[in-house]
Amino acid sequence: MSSVPAVAEYAAFAASLADAVRPLSMGWFRRRLAVDDKADESPVTIADREVETALREKIAERYPSHGIWGEEFGKTGVDAEFVWSVDPIDGTRSFITGHPLWGTLLALLQNGNPVVGVIDMPATGERWVGVNDAAAGVREARFGGELCATSPVTTLADATVYATSPDIFDAAEYAQFERLTKAVSRRRFGGDCYAYGLLASGHIELVMEAGLQTYDYLAVAPVVEAAGGVITDWEGKPLTLTSQGQVLAAANAELHAAALACIRG
DSSP, rough: OHHHHHEEEEEHHHHHHHHHHHHHHHHTTTTTTOOEEEETOEEEOOOHHHHHHHHHHHHHHHHOOEEEEEOOOOESSTTTEEEEEEEEEEEEHHHHOSOOOOOOEEEEEEEEEEEEEEEEEHHHHHTEEEEEETTEEEEEETTTTTOOOOOOOGGOOOOOOOEEEEEGOHHHHHHHHHHHHHHHEEEEEEEHHHHHHHHHHOOOOOOEEEEHHHHHTTTTHHHHHHOOEEEEOTOOOOTTTTTOOOOEEESHHHHHHHHHHHOOO
Protein backbone atom coordinates (compact mmCIF):
# COMPACT_ATOMS: atom_id res chain seq x y z
CA MET A 1 0.00 0.00 0.00
CA SER A 2 1.17 3.51 -0.73
CA SER A 3 2.09 5.92 2.01
CA VAL A 4 1.87 9.68 2.02
CA PRO A 5 5.66 10.08 2.12
CA ALA A 6 6.06 7.63 -0.78
CA VAL A 7 3.60 9.33 -3.12
CA ALA A 8 5.00 12.74 -2.20
CA GLU A 9 8.48 11.45 -3.02
CA TYR A 10 7.30 10.15 -6.39
CA ALA A 11 5.63 13.46 -7.23
CA ALA A 12 8.75 15.39 -6.28
CA PHE A 13 10.87 13.04 -8.38
CA ALA A 14 8.54 13.45 -11.36
CA ALA A 15 8.87 17.22 -11.09
CA SER A 16 12.66 16.88 -10.89
CA LEU A 17 12.59 14.80 -14.08
CA ALA A 18 10.72 17.58 -15.85
CA ASP A 19 13.28 20.09 -14.57
CA ALA A 20 16.14 17.94 -15.81
CA VAL A 21 14.92 17.57 -19.40
CA ARG A 22 13.63 21.09 -20.00
CA PRO A 23 17.06 22.29 -21.21
CA LEU A 24 17.26 19.34 -23.60
CA SER A 25 13.94 19.99 -25.31
CA MET A 26 14.40 23.76 -25.32
CA GLY A 27 17.84 23.30 -26.86
CA TRP A 28 16.19 21.88 -29.95
CA PHE A 29 13.14 24.14 -30.02
CA ARG A 30 12.83 26.49 -33.02
CA ARG A 31 15.84 24.95 -34.70
CA ARG A 32 15.76 23.27 -38.09
CA LEU A 33 15.39 19.56 -37.40
CA ALA A 34 15.12 16.43 -39.48
CA VAL A 35 11.61 15.06 -39.03
CA ASP A 36 10.86 11.37 -39.46
CA ASP A 37 7.41 9.81 -39.79
CA LYS A 38 6.66 6.83 -37.58
CA ALA A 39 4.50 3.87 -38.55
CA ASP A 40 1.38 5.69 -37.35
CA GLU A 41 2.39 8.71 -39.50
CA SER A 42 3.10 10.86 -36.43
CA PRO A 43 6.33 12.89 -36.59
CA VAL A 44 9.40 12.33 -34.44
CA THR A 45 12.68 14.23 -34.06
CA ILE A 46 16.01 13.90 -32.30
CA ALA A 47 14.51 16.02 -29.51
CA ASP A 48 11.84 13.39 -28.75
CA ARG A 49 14.46 10.66 -28.63
CA GLU A 50 17.02 12.55 -26.55
CA VAL A 51 14.47 13.62 -23.96
CA GLU A 52 13.01 10.14 -23.57
CA THR A 53 16.47 8.60 -23.32
CA ALA A 54 17.38 10.99 -20.51
CA LEU A 55 14.12 10.31 -18.69
CA ARG A 56 14.58 6.56 -18.94
CA GLU A 57 18.12 6.76 -17.62
CA LYS A 58 17.13 8.85 -14.61
CA ILE A 59 14.14 6.64 -13.74
CA ALA A 60 16.20 3.46 -14.03
CA GLU A 61 18.92 4.95 -11.83
CA ARG A 62 16.52 6.05 -9.09
CA TYR A 63 13.96 3.24 -9.26
CA PRO A 64 15.49 0.23 -11.04
CA SER A 65 12.51 -1.99 -10.20
CA HIS A 66 10.01 0.31 -11.90
CA GLY A 67 8.75 -0.29 -15.42
CA ILE A 68 8.68 2.32 -18.19
CA TRP A 69 6.27 2.80 -21.09
CA GLY A 70 7.55 5.49 -23.42
CA GLU A 71 6.38 6.84 -26.74
CA GLU A 72 9.66 6.46 -28.59
CA PHE A 73 11.27 3.35 -27.09
CA GLY A 74 8.33 1.23 -26.00
CA LYS A 75 7.73 -0.89 -22.93
CA THR A 76 10.18 -2.14 -20.32
CA GLY A 77 9.09 -4.07 -17.25
CA VAL A 78 5.46 -3.02 -17.50
CA ASP A 79 4.32 -5.95 -15.34
CA ALA A 80 5.93 -4.24 -12.33
CA GLU A 81 3.85 -2.70 -9.53
CA PHE A 82 5.06 0.77 -10.49
CA VAL A 83 5.28 1.84 -14.13
CA TRP A 84 6.24 5.25 -15.54
CA SER A 85 4.47 6.58 -18.62
CA VAL A 86 6.67 8.95 -20.61
CA ASP A 87 5.79 11.28 -23.49
CA PRO A 88 8.94 13.32 -24.11
CA ILE A 89 7.30 15.89 -26.37
CA ASP A 90 3.53 15.85 -26.48
CA GLY A 91 2.63 17.96 -29.49
CA THR A 92 5.56 17.27 -31.80
CA ARG A 93 3.69 18.97 -34.65
CA SER A 94 3.58 22.14 -32.54
CA PHE A 95 7.23 21.69 -31.57
CA ILE A 96 8.52 21.40 -35.13
CA THR A 97 6.53 24.44 -36.27
CA GLY A 98 7.75 26.70 -33.48
CA HIS A 99 4.43 26.80 -31.62
CA PRO A 100 5.06 26.93 -27.85
CA LEU A 101 2.16 24.80 -26.60
CA TRP A 102 3.90 21.42 -26.50
CA GLY A 103 4.75 19.64 -23.31
CA THR A 104 6.48 16.79 -21.52
CA LEU A 105 4.09 14.31 -19.92
CA LEU A 106 5.00 12.02 -17.04
CA ALA A 107 2.83 9.63 -15.08
CA LEU A 108 3.44 7.05 -12.39
CA LEU A 109 1.05 4.11 -12.32
CA GLN A 110 0.63 1.77 -9.38
CA ASN A 111 -0.92 -1.54 -10.39
CA GLY A 112 -2.18 0.09 -13.56
CA ASN A 113 -3.73 3.11 -11.85
CA PRO A 114 -2.17 6.54 -12.54
CA VAL A 115 -1.44 8.14 -9.16
CA VAL A 116 0.98 10.92 -10.16
CA GLY A 117 0.86 13.08 -13.26
CA VAL A 118 2.95 15.97 -14.57
CA ILE A 119 2.10 18.32 -17.44
CA ASP A 120 5.24 20.37 -18.06
CA MET A 121 5.33 23.19 -20.62
CA PRO A 122 9.00 24.05 -21.20
CA ALA A 123 8.45 26.91 -23.66
CA THR A 124 6.06 28.76 -21.35
CA GLY A 125 7.66 27.75 -18.05
CA GLU A 126 4.36 26.39 -16.70
CA ARG A 127 3.71 23.12 -14.90
CA TRP A 128 0.83 21.18 -13.41
CA VAL A 129 1.42 18.33 -10.96
CA GLY A 130 -1.42 16.07 -9.85
CA VAL A 131 -1.46 13.40 -7.15
CA ASN A 132 -4.53 11.19 -6.96
CA ASP A 133 -3.75 8.28 -4.66
CA ALA A 134 -6.79 6.92 -2.83
CA ALA A 135 -4.72 4.36 -0.91
CA ALA A 136 -2.54 7.11 0.55
CA GLY A 137 -5.45 9.50 1.02
CA VAL A 138 -3.74 12.15 -1.10
CA ARG A 139 -5.54 14.12 -3.79
CA GLU A 140 -4.25 17.52 -4.90
CA ALA A 141 -3.37 19.38 -8.07
CA ARG A 142 -0.92 22.24 -8.22
CA PHE A 143 -0.10 24.79 -10.89
CA GLY A 144 3.25 26.45 -10.37
CA GLY A 145 3.28 25.16 -6.79
CA GLU A 146 -0.13 26.61 -5.90
CA LEU A 147 -3.29 24.53 -5.49
CA CYS A 148 -5.60 24.70 -8.50
CA ALA A 149 -9.21 23.65 -9.04
CA THR A 150 -11.58 23.14 -11.93
CA SER A 151 -14.43 25.43 -12.98
CA PRO A 152 -17.77 25.36 -11.10
CA VAL A 153 -19.73 25.47 -14.39
CA THR A 154 -22.16 22.56 -14.56
CA THR A 155 -24.22 23.32 -17.69
CA LEU A 156 -23.14 22.64 -21.25
CA ALA A 157 -24.56 25.96 -22.43
CA ASP A 158 -21.99 27.80 -20.32
CA ALA A 159 -19.01 25.55 -21.08
CA THR A 160 -16.00 25.79 -23.37
CA VAL A 161 -14.72 22.63 -25.08
CA TYR A 162 -11.23 22.11 -26.49
CA ALA A 163 -9.78 19.54 -28.88
CA THR A 164 -6.28 19.42 -30.28
CA SER A 165 -7.50 19.40 -33.90
CA PRO A 166 -10.55 18.35 -35.91
CA ASP A 167 -8.16 16.01 -37.74
CA ILE A 168 -7.94 13.66 -34.74
CA PHE A 169 -11.51 12.44 -35.29
CA ASP A 170 -12.79 10.02 -37.90
CA ALA A 171 -16.12 10.85 -39.56
CA ALA A 172 -18.30 9.19 -36.92
CA GLU A 173 -16.28 10.67 -34.05
CA TYR A 174 -16.42 14.12 -35.58
CA ALA A 175 -20.20 13.89 -35.74
CA GLN A 176 -20.22 13.21 -31.99
CA PHE A 177 -17.83 16.10 -31.38
CA GLU A 178 -20.03 18.39 -33.45
CA ARG A 179 -23.04 17.37 -31.39
CA LEU A 180 -21.24 18.44 -28.24
CA THR A 181 -19.94 21.70 -29.69
CA LYS A 182 -23.43 22.72 -30.73
CA ALA A 183 -24.53 22.33 -27.11
CA VAL A 184 -21.72 24.35 -25.50
CA SER A 185 -20.93 28.04 -25.41
CA ARG A 186 -17.76 27.89 -27.49
CA ARG A 187 -15.13 25.54 -28.88
CA ARG A 188 -11.42 25.97 -29.45
CA PHE A 189 -8.72 23.90 -31.14
CA GLY A 190 -5.04 23.49 -30.27
CA GLY A 191 -2.88 23.09 -27.23
CA ASP A 192 -2.42 19.32 -27.03
CA CYS A 193 -1.78 18.58 -23.32
CA TYR A 194 -2.05 22.29 -22.45
CA ALA A 195 -5.84 22.11 -22.67
CA TYR A 196 -5.98 19.68 -19.74
CA GLY A 197 -3.93 22.10 -17.67
CA LEU A 198 -6.33 24.89 -18.56
CA LEU A 199 -9.19 22.64 -17.44
CA ALA A 200 -7.44 21.82 -14.15
CA SER A 201 -6.97 25.53 -13.46
CA GLY A 202 -10.61 26.36 -14.14
CA HIS A 203 -10.22 28.29 -17.40
CA ILE A 204 -12.15 25.84 -19.60
CA GLU A 205 -14.64 23.09 -18.80
CA LEU A 206 -14.32 20.28 -21.36
CA VAL A 207 -11.73 18.49 -23.48
CA MET A 208 -12.80 15.88 -26.04
CA GLU A 209 -10.26 13.93 -28.07
CA ALA A 210 -9.75 10.72 -30.02
CA GLY A 211 -6.83 8.69 -31.31
CA LEU A 212 -4.72 9.24 -28.20
CA GLN A 213 -2.07 6.82 -27.01
CA THR A 214 -1.53 5.73 -23.41
CA TYR A 215 1.30 8.21 -22.87
CA ASP A 216 -0.98 11.02 -24.14
CA TYR A 217 -3.67 10.60 -21.48
CA LEU A 218 -2.20 8.82 -18.46
CA ALA A 219 -0.27 11.86 -17.20
CA VAL A 220 -3.18 14.28 -17.56
CA ALA A 221 -5.64 12.03 -15.70
CA PRO A 222 -4.27 12.59 -12.14
CA VAL A 223 -4.02 16.33 -12.78
CA VAL A 224 -7.63 16.64 -13.93
CA GLU A 225 -9.04 14.36 -11.24
CA ALA A 226 -7.05 15.85 -8.37
CA ALA A 227 -8.24 19.33 -9.40
CA GLY A 228 -11.86 18.17 -9.08
CA GLY A 229 -12.55 17.08 -12.64
CA VAL A 230 -13.61 13.82 -14.25
CA ILE A 231 -11.78 12.13 -17.12
CA THR A 232 -12.87 8.90 -18.83
CA ASP A 233 -13.27 7.38 -22.25
CA TRP A 234 -16.37 8.18 -24.34
CA GLU A 235 -18.27 5.36 -22.63
CA GLY A 236 -17.60 6.80 -19.19
CA LYS A 237 -15.07 4.09 -18.32
CA PRO A 238 -11.83 4.86 -16.43
CA LEU A 239 -8.73 5.38 -18.53
CA THR A 240 -6.31 2.46 -18.38
CA LEU A 241 -3.32 1.10 -20.26
CA THR A 242 -5.75 -0.59 -22.65
CA SER A 243 -8.16 2.28 -23.34
CA GLN A 244 -8.80 3.01 -27.02
CA GLY A 245 -7.79 6.66 -27.00
CA GLN A 246 -11.19 8.38 -26.92
CA VAL A 247 -10.96 10.83 -24.01
CA LEU A 248 -13.56 13.08 -22.42
CA ALA A 249 -12.49 15.37 -19.58
CA ALA A 250 -14.87 17.66 -17.69
CA ALA A 251 -14.66 20.14 -14.85
CA ASN A 252 -17.01 18.15 -12.61
CA ALA A 253 -19.21 15.06 -12.51
CA GLU A 254 -22.42 16.87 -13.44
CA LEU A 255 -20.92 18.43 -16.54
CA HIS A 256 -19.23 15.17 -17.48
CA ALA A 257 -22.54 13.29 -17.29
CA ALA A 258 -24.21 15.92 -19.48
CA ALA A 259 -21.40 15.77 -22.03
CA LEU A 260 -21.53 11.96 -22.16
CA ALA A 261 -25.27 12.03 -22.73
CA CYS A 262 -24.81 14.60 -25.47
CA ILE A 263 -22.17 12.70 -27.46
CA ARG A 264 -24.17 9.50 -27.15
CA GLY A 265 -27.08 11.31 -28.76
